[in-house]
Amino acid sequence: MSTRLKGKPVADALSDAIRESVTNWQQKEIYPALTLIRAGEKPDDQAYERAIIKRCESVGIKVNSEVVPEDVDQFDFMSLLRRQNEDPAVHGILIFRPLPKHLKEEEIQYLISPEKDVDGFHPINAGKLMTGDPTAFAPCTPMAVMEILKHYEVPISGKRAVVLGRSMVVGKPVALLLLAENATVTIAHSRTRDLETVTSEADILVAAIGKSEFVTAAHIKSGAVVADVGINVTEDGTLTGDVESGGAEAKAEAFTPVPGGVGSVTTAVLAKQVLKACELQQLQ
Numbered sequence: 001m002s003t004r005l006k007g008k009p010v011a012d013a014l015s016d017a018i019r020e021s022v023t024n025w026q027q028k029e030i031y032p033a034l035t036l037i038r039a040g041e042k043p044d045d046q047a048y049e050r051a052i053i054k055r056c057e058s059v060g061i062k063v064n065s066e067v068v069p070e071d072v073d074q075f076d077f078m079s080l081l082r083r084q085n086e087d088p089a090v091h092g093i094l095i096f097r098p099l100p101k102h103l104k105e106e107e108i109q110y111l112i113s114p115e116k117d118v119d120g121f122h123p124i125n126a127g128k129l130m131t132g133d134p135t136a137f138a139p140c141t142p143m144a145v146m147e148i149l150k151h152y153e154v155p156i157s158g159k160r161a162v163v164l165g166r167s168m169v170v171g172k173p174v175a176l177l178l179l180a181e182n183a184t185v186t187i188a189h190s191r192t193r194d195l196e197t198v199t200s201e202a203d204i205l206v207a208a209i210g211k212s213e214f215v216t217a218a219h220i221k222s223g224a225v226v227a228d229v230g231i232n233v234t235e236d237g238t239l240t241g242d243v244e245s246g247g248a249e250a251k252a253e254a255f256t257p258v259p260g261g262v263g264s265v266t267t268a269v270l271a272k273q274v275l276k277a278c279e280l281q282q283l284q
């Protein structure tokens with residue numbers, strides 16, 4: 001019988017620790033604060049925004065939502081971001097992505113202050129992550145995977161880890177985070193040959209490809225720990241992961257469910273990163 005690595009106990013434990021630290025800062029009249037920047041009214045972004053506000057408010061972090069029309073021009077968007085960068089009362093900034101297509105992401109990612117970049121968007125943070133700099137901000141989803149493994153005391157050092165997917169927002173950063181914990185890491189992607197053989201070597205398999213129930217029992221070594229990052233909505237409206245429920249999950253020793261796994265830890269990680277940004281800014 002495989003174990004479900006549920007996200008809620010992880011998020012609750014993180015929240016308790018964050019709340020305590022936030023209270024300590026408040027006693028020194030420092031109020032950790034996050035700005036959210038959203039262009040347009042995408043339901044996914046709005047749902048994520050509500051979850052972020054709920055989590056942050058529950059731990060005492062202030063949230064300011066800046067919403068601009070989907071057709072906002074580049075100059076106005078950059079001006080808004082510049083104001084948040086310069087506001088000393090704002091410690092963290094999260095921009096909902098993907099941005100509308102007409103906005104030049106390659107310019108915006110270089111404008112966000114790296115010290116406030118709590119979702120690891122600026123290339124400086126990607127570089128810091130690669131060099132092992134403790135002031136790095138990694139994107140929240142890969143950090144959520146690591147928090148789950150840590151919470152459930154999954155051994156990482158010396159283990160074979162395979163990451164399925166190589167995006168900048170999940171695959172590559174989670175591979176670097178696993179490497180930093182001394183796993184032997186392989187990154188697989190759409191051009192990987194003989195995928196089942198590669199993934200079947202994994203003691204820890206992270207699935208982040210965005211294909212509903214793509215990972216079957218044939219991809220999984222018996223006894224592996226599987227972190228399912230995928231969030232997919234099927235034609236009938238069901239929310240699924242990248243890992244097949246049933247057979248594939250049963251073959252694993254432990255797996256993160258969808259929903260209720262990685263996704264439910266992301267907002268707590270974001271709150272933790274806002275606190276980290278606030279703390280680092282006090283040292284400057």
Ligand code: NAP
Pocket residue numbers: 141164165166167168169170171188189190191192195208209210211229230231232262263266
């Ligand atoms: P993405 O940018 O589309 O990247 C998908 C990756 O999967 C790419 O590297 C791609 O390879 C690889 N891939 C696609 N089809 C494949 C196949 N048949 N075999 C092997 N590799 C394949 O997606 P993403 O942004 O990383 O997101 C991945 C999933 O995580 C999505 O379901 C997304 O909704 C979910 N997600 C969840 C959270 C959360 O909070 N839980 C947050 C972010 C994303 P190539 O590079 O070769 O194209």
